[in-house]
Amino acid sequence: MAExxxxxxxxxxxxxxxxxxxxxxxxxxxxxxHAVIGPNGAGKSTLFHVITGRVPATSGRIWFRGLxxxxxxxxxxxxxxxxxxxxxxxxxxxxxxxxxxxxAAQARVSHANFWQPASALRTVSERADHVLDMVGLKDxxxxxxxxxxxxxxxxxxxxxxxxSDPSVLLLDEPTxxxxxxxxxxxxxxxxxxxxxxxxxxxxxxMHVVMxxxxxxxxxxxxxxxxxxxxxxxxxxxxxxxxxxxxxI
Amino acid sequence: MANTAHAVPAPRLEVDTRWIRxxxxxxxxxxxxxxxxxxxxxxxxxxTQLLVFGLFAMSFNMLLGYAGLLSFGHSxxxxxxxxxxxLVLKWWHPHVLAAMAAGLVLASxxxxxxxxxxxxxxxxxxxxxxxxxxxxxxFILFQARDITGGDDxxxxxxxxxxxIPFIGSIPIEGIHNPLSFYYFVLIVVxxxxxxxxxxxxSPFGRALEAIRESEERARACGYNSNRILLLAxxxxxxxxxxxxxxxxxxxxxxxxxxxxxxxxxxxxxxxxLGGVGTLVGPFVGAAIYLVLQDYVSKxxxxxxxxxxxxxxxxxxxxxxxxxxxxxxxxxSRWVRNRG
Numbered sequence: 001m002a003e004x005x006x007x008x009x010x011x012x013x014x015x016x017x018x019x020x021x022x023x024x025x026x027x028x029x030x031x032x033x034h035a036v037i038g039p040n041g042a043g044k045s046t047l048f049h050v051i052t053g054r055v056p057a058t059s060g061r062i063w064f065r066g067l068x069x070x071x072x073x074x075x076x077x078x079x080x081x082x083x084x085x086x087x088x089x090x091x092x093x094x095x096x097x098x099x100x101x102x103x104a105a106q107a108r109v110s111h112a113n114f115w116q117p118a119s120a121l122r123t124v125s126e127r128a129d130h131v132l133d134m135v136g137l138k139d140x141x142x143x144x145x146x147x148x149x150x151x152x153x154x155x156x157x158x159x160x161x162x163x164s165d166p167s168v169l170l171l172d173e174p175t176x177x178x179x180x181x182x183x184x185x186x187x188x189x190x191x192x193x194x195x196x197x198x199x200x201x202x203x204x205x206m207h208v209v210m211x212x213x214x215x216x217x218x219x220x221x222x223x224x225x226x227x228x229x230x231x232x233x234x235x236x237x238x239x240x241x242x243x244x245x246x247x248i
Numbered sequence: 249m250a251n252t253a254h255a256v257p258a259p260r261l262e263v264d265t266r267w268i269r270x271x272x273x274x275x276x277x278x279x280x281x282x283x284x285x286x287x288x289x290x291x292x293x294x295x296t297q298l299l300v301f302g303l304f305a306m307s308f309n310m311l312l313g314y315a316g317l318l319s320f321g322h323s324x325x326x327x328x329x330x331x332x333x334x335l336v337l338k339w340w341h342p343h344v345l346a347a348m349a350a351g352l353v354l355a356s357x358x359x360x361x362x363x364x365x366x367x368x369x370x371x372x373x374x375x376x377x378x379x380x381x382x383x384x385x386x387f388i389l390f391q392a393r394d395i396t397g398g399d400d401x402x403x404x405x406x407x408x409x410x411x412i413p414f415i416g417s418i419p420i421e422g423i424h425n426p427l428s429f430y431y432f433v434l435i436v437v438x439x440x441x442x443x444x445x446x447x448x449x450s451p452f453g454r455a456l457e458a459i460r461e462s463e464e465r466a467r468a469c470g471y472n473s474n475r476i477l478l479l480a481x482x483x484x485x486x487x488x489x490x491x492x493x494x495x496x497x498x499x500x501x502x503x504x505x506x507x508x509x510x511x512x513x514x515x516x517x518x519x520x521l522g523g524v525g526t527l528v529g530p531f532v533g534a535a536i537y538l539v540l541q542d543y544v545s546k547x548x549x550x551x552x553x554x555x556x557x558x559x560x561x562x563x564x565x566x567x568x569x570x571x572x573x574x575x576x577x578x579x580s581r582w583v584r585n586r587g
Contacts, residue, residue: 052468078470092461103458106451107470112479114452121451164470 003066005030005198006051006082006168011060013043013050013222020046022222023060028168033194035201035209037233038219039242044202045087047219048170052084053077064168079108083166087173087202089153091160093146097137100145100156102128104163128163135159135189151182158189168198175205187211210234218242274528275445279438283431292426294542298535299430299437300494305518305530306444307487312516313524314448315480316460318375321382322515324362325355325485327507329492331389331396334405334502344410344420344497348436351496352489358385359485363478370463379509386507401503405496420497433494440487445527447483456480517555521562523569532571 006028013021021043028034036044049055051062053074062070069077092100105127106118119125132138135155140148145156154174161169174190175183183205190212193199203209209216209230216233218225220242226233233239286295304326311317333351336342366377389396396402409417410432419425420432447453459466459473467473496502505511514537522533537555544551566573 054464054468073472074467075470075472078468084468086465090462090465092458092465094461095457099454103454103466104469106454107466110451112452112476114447114450114479114483116451117446117449118451118454119449160465160469 002029004028004063005065006200007063008047008051009061009063011047011050011062012058013046013055014058015046019222021050021057021060024219024222024224026217026224028198028200029215030167030198032214033190033199033201033212035203035213035216036219037203037206037209037216038225041221042219043222044219045172046222048084048172048200048202051077051170052082078164081164081167082170083161083164083168084170085158085161085172085174087176089150089157091145091153091156093144095145096141097143097145097148097156098128098132098141101131101159101163104128104160105131105165108164127165131159131162134162134192136185151178151185154178154182154186155189158193162193166197168200169193170200170202172202173204174201175203175208183208275438275441278441278528278531279434282434282438286427286430286434291542292430294538296426296430296433296498298538299433300491300498301515301518301534301538302531303437303440303494304488304491305515305522305534306441306528307484307491308515309519309524309530310444310448310456310480310484310487312519313526313530314453314456314460315477317477317481318516319366319378319481319484319512320375320509320516321362321378321380321512322484322488323507323509323511324378324382324385325359325488326492326495326511326515327389327502327504328358328385329355329489330496330502330506331402331492332489333493334402334496335395337405337407337496338402341406341408344408348490348493348497351493352486355489355492356482356486359482359489360478363481363485367474367477367481379512382507382509382512386504386509389507390504396504399504401501403501405500405502407497407500429498433498436490436494440490441528441531444483444487448527452476452479517559519569521559521569523572523575526569526572526575529569529571533569536570 004027008024008026010023010025011021012019012023024047036047038044050057053072057070061068064080064082069080092103095103102125105124106121109124110121132141135158137152137155137159140152145153148156158171158174171190175186178186187208190199190201194212201213213230215227216230217227218233218239225238225242226236282299286292289295308319308322311319329351332354333347336347336350362381366374366381369377390398407420410420411417418428420429455466455471455476459471459476463473492506495506518533518537519530520533521536522531523529540555540558541551544554562569568576
């Protein structure tokens with residue numbers, strides 16, 4: 001097997017006295033769409049927070065392309081090429097759709113350039129157009145982001161993450177609050193993205209997870225319960241028990 | 249796409265690109281208007297004051313309108329720009345521009361230090377820290393009587409003629425040459441406004457807006473928000489320092505009120521009155537405030553009562569400010585309906 005592009009090693013994270021992550025070992029192979037599932041409170045969102053440097057790990061190590069990023073700050077980790085989307089839509093509401101993506105694409109190109117008009121960065125603007133085309137928001141590019149429908153905002157949230165051309169994309173419940181039709185459209189997009197880059201997907205809707213994933217890791221109370229292909233995970237007795245508990 | 253889920257897609261507004269292009273270059277327009285208008289306006293002193301406070305309000309707007317930071321101590325940098333310039337002029341009689349440079353270096357260096365501390369916090373805690381630092385600087389200058397004159401103010405600031413090598417010198421002393429002084433201030437202010445405009449439409453300015461909209465998301469995109477906000481704080485301090493320097497040259501006398509918390513409050517009022525987040529709104533706000541002060545105070549001592557009432561009406565009914573509402577109105581005429 002190839003060298004993993006992203007790897008966590010016994011990652012622990014406490015919130016107060018609560019152990020949200022209890023020594024998580026995770027290996028993401030390059031080019032693989034890897035889902036992380038588990039009942040509510042299993043630590044999925046915390047895992048994303050820790051990987052992206054939003055909150056520091058209490059202990060353990062995180063490696064990205066052979067580089068130890070455990071103690072790096074959130075902006076630095078983003079600069080290295082790990083991007084994320086948000087479970088609760090997080091966009092720049094008063095900016096236009098295009099500007100939302102353009103400013104995100106600009107982040108890895110230009111840090112503190114204040115002598116040039118932003119519009120002079122042609123490649124950044126083209127990147128934004130390309131990404132908007134990918135997520136199907138091309139026609140909405142001049143609208144104000146806050147005025148988009150919920151489904152469109154979910155797509156914009158992902159477009160912002162894609163804008164900086166990351167090598168690893170973390171998707172945090174991309175279909176949250178979506179209608180069945182919107183969910184189906186999102187599935188196409190996720191599958192599409194999975195062919196282009198390494199994707200880590202946190203998702204509650206099982207048909208989405210089973211439909212798009214190459215590998216699945218099951219988290220339970222902050223620990224890895226099992227890992228395998230969708231078929232292996234589906235037939236795993238302990239996974240079935242955990243989800244049965246959760247559904248009551 | 250996602251709209252198919254809804255029964256009736258709502259009509260949506262799209263801004264015409266022609267309007268955006270007009271709106272993008274307001275400073276050049278403003279400069280021409282101000283340059284010509286002075287020839288017919290009798291109150292040259294008021295007009296000069298308007299330029300100075302217009303610049304001050306626009307420097308403040310970089311923080312409130314673009315970075316989303318509400319500073320209650322922005323007068324610190326206005327005052328330090330004034331004192332820095334005045335003291336250097338008094339001690340060494342250098343070229344006017346050299347004295348002004350000293351003032352803005354003092355203002356921006358202080359902004360770097362104060363900003364570094366204040367930006368450890370956000371929202372109301374940030375505001376309170378800026379106020380606290382403002383009080384500290386105020387009392388340092390109050391105590392240093394030997395240098396600053398304390399609460400008597402700093403008197404007798406000499407204003408030499410403006411030397412241009414190989415060409416000659418132009419008298420710009422404000423009381424005897426109000427028009428040439430006005431043009432001197434206008435050139436400095438327009439240069440600053442063009443610089444501010446440049447900064448705000450740059451990649452840095454766009455990043456600033458992104459941070460204002462969602463700091464969390466901006467950080468996750470790779471923006472080091474603390475560093476970017478600090479740079480914005482220093483820029484705002486620098487341009488406030490230039491405004492302060494012009495103020496000192498204008499009056500030939502400065503008091504501690506230049507850096508009092510009242511002045512810090514006035515600039516908040518000016519910016520909100522005109523419209524924060526728009527490029528020239530705060531300039532318009534400063535003009536309204538000063539003209540109001542000038543005219544109403546001729547009839548009554550309690551002019552601030554009227555200013556306060558207008559401010560209340562403005563915030564309640566025109567939260568985007570006078571300029572923001574006006575451009576919004578104009579913009580809606582340029583907007584196309586999209587089904």
